[in-house]
Amino acid sequence: MNFKAVIIGGSAGSFQVVTRILSSLPNNFPVPVLLCLHRLKHVRSGFVEALSLKSSIPIEEPNDKEQLKPGKAYLAPANYHMFVELANRIALSTESSVNHSRPSIDLSFITAANAYRDKLLGIILSGANRDGAAGLKAVKDKGGITIVQDPNECEVKTMTESAMQLTKVDYVYKTDEIIRFLSKIK
Amino acid sequence: MVELGIVDIREIIRIIKKTHDIDFSVFALTSFKYNLEKVMNLNTIHSTDGLIRKLTEDPDFLDLFLNDLFTPSTEMFRDPSLWRWLREEYFPKLPERHFDNFKIWFPQNVSGAELFTMCILLQEIDLLQKVKIYATVYSNKSLEYIKSGSYPLKKLEVSIENYKRFQGSEDFEKYYTMKNHEAIRDTSLISNVEFIKDNINLNKTLQNVKLIMYRNVMIYLNPSRQNEMLDKMQSCLSAAGNLIIGTKEVTRTSNASALKFDIVNEGEGVYKKKI
Numbered sequence: 001m002n003f004k005a006v007i008i009g010g011s012a013g014s015f016q017v018v019t020r021i022l023s024s025l026p027n028n029f030p031v032p033v034l035l036c037l038h039r040l041k042h043v044r045s046g047f048v049e050a051l052s053l054k055s056s057i058p059i060e061e062p063n064d065k066e067q068l069k070p071g072k073a074y075l076a077p078a079n080y081h082m083f084v085e086l087a088n089r090i091a092l093s094t095e096s097s098v099n100h101s102r103p104s105i106d107l108s109f110i111t112a113a114n115a116y117r118d119k120l121l122g123i124i125l126s127g128a129n130r131d132g133a134a135g136l137k138a139v140k141d142k143g144g145i146t147i148v149q150d151p152n153e154c155e156v157k158t159m160t161e162s163a164m165q166l167t168k169v170d171y172v173y174k175t176d177e178i179i180r181f182l183s184k185i186k
Numbered sequence: 187m188v189e190l191g192i193v194d195i196r197e198i199i200r201i202i203k204k205t206h207d208i209d210f211s212v213f214a215l216t217s218f219k220y221n222l223e224k225v226m227n228l229n230t231i232h233s234t235d236g237l238i239r240k241l242t243e244d245p246d247f248l249d250l251f252l253n254d255l256f257t258p259s260t261e262m263f264r265d266p267s268l269w270r271w272l273r274e275e276y277f278p279k280l281p282e283r284h285f286d287n288f289k290i291w292f293p294q295n296v297s298g299a300e301l302f303t304m305c306i307l308l309q310e311i312d313l314l315q316k317v318k319i320y321a322t323v324y325s326n327k328s329l330e331y332i333k334s335g336s337y338p339l340k341k342l343e344v345s346i347e348n349y350k351r352f353q354g355s356e357d358f359e360k361y362y363t364m365k366n367h368e369a370i371r372d373t374s375l376i377s378n379v380e381f382i383k384d385n386i387n388l389n390k391t392l393q394n395v396k397l398i399m400y401r402n403v404m405i406y407l408n409p410s411r412q413n414e415m416l417d418k419m420q421s422c423l424s425a426a427g428n429l430i431i432g433t434k435e436v437t438r439t440s441n442a443s444a445l446k447f448d449i450v451n452e453g454e455g456v457y458k459k460k461i
Contacts, residue, residue, distance in 0.1 A: 042347075044453075061434065063435065063437045064404070064405040064436065065405075065440055066440070067440075083216045085214055091214045091216050092405045092432075092435070093220070094264075094405070111220075114216070115216075
């Protein structure tokens with residue numbers, strides 16, 4: 001499978017899943033991993049540290065215009081939207097909240113889909129609102145591959161079910177199957 | 187919803203440059219595209235041609251465009267810890283003689299959130315009358331909006347939460363009144379602010395500024411323009427004057443001009459002009 005990036009969106013109930021995924025990735029994972037997870041707007045520190053504890057690849061909250069590198073994960077910083085700019089760079093934004101969220105999963109996914117087109121893998125995990133549904137649709141519309149966490153496994157299934165209502169997703173996977181899929185990326 | 191392709195965006199940039207001599211090619215493409223689409227949706231413009239017609243044929247549209255295109259700073263007291271730091275560390279430690287001519291400059295204002303925040307902070311520590319504040323706007327519409335004090339309720343709610351975290355000395359309700367389901371901020375706070383109408387190139391710069399508040403403005407620019415703006419800010423500051431930018435904005439590795447500043451408080455985006 002030939003991807004240029006993996007993007008993961010999640011909210012309530014996704015922390016453990018993301019932690020498991022990050023701990024299972026090979027440390028030479030061939031593409032950048034973008035993480036857009038709902039978080040408290042006013043808490044700027046602690047999240048990346050918590051995710052890093054078990055991750056096998058380094059995670060950072062990128063600065064604006066940071067160059068994305070393979071084998072690294074980029075977590076959308078608190079109170080910023082994280083866009084993917086062309087030329088493989090991050091662009092941050094302080095636009096209004098979308099679906100009450102900043103960072104907005106939709107905006108991260110839509111901009112990543114524009115940048116990577118059919119070379120993007122988009123994954124939506126457990127969450128309690130509709131954010132991410134339009135984003136995953138954009139990934140699919142541009143020819144990328146879409147995965148949602150199996151709603152039966154999700155702590156909160158609103159986000160995955162909203163995504164499935166809007167898009168005919170490629171795969172509905174349990175966490176173990178997501179991990180297996182990611183291990184095949186070359 | 188309109189969706190613009192790169193060819194459309196390039197054409198819009200070309201037309202604006204030709205018609206109004208404003209160069210939008212300095213903006214970061216992704217957020218510029220997002221903002222252009224936002225402007226078109228706000229003004230019910232459904233096509234690139236429609237936008238180009240408005241920009242070339244409607245003399246009043248440019249001002250509206252320049253207001254709607256720029257992202258307003260999010261809410262008042264965004265990053266409460268920065269404002270606390272200004273109140274507790276920065277202002278109290280300034281030598282008294284600095285206040286003989288203390289200029290604070292906000293080089294880009296759309297909603298006035300940062301401006302009002304600073305004025306509230308300064309009022310609470312009895313410095314509002316001792317400083318001179320300048321605020322640059324790109325459009326008459328932004329200017330009217332800021333001077334009206336108007337503020338959306340959604341943003342007000344977040345601002346109130348931020349103010350609590352800032353631990354201000356007053357009840358935040360003191361700073362606004364409600365009128366027809368809308369908040370009106372106390373405009374006496376900004377009565378001594380000098381507004382400057384300028385364009386995106388910032389030709390009307392100031393000299394000997396002690397503090398420039400330029401948070402989350404450069405994230406909308408491409409890296410070479412970011413460097414140009416950093417140079418411009420550097421040239422406007424007084425010796426050892428301070429520049430405050432967004433917490434995740436500008437890296438010292440990708441912005442050569444950032445090296446012309448010393449770090450004062452990296453976590454809060456506070457820099458100092460190198461002497």
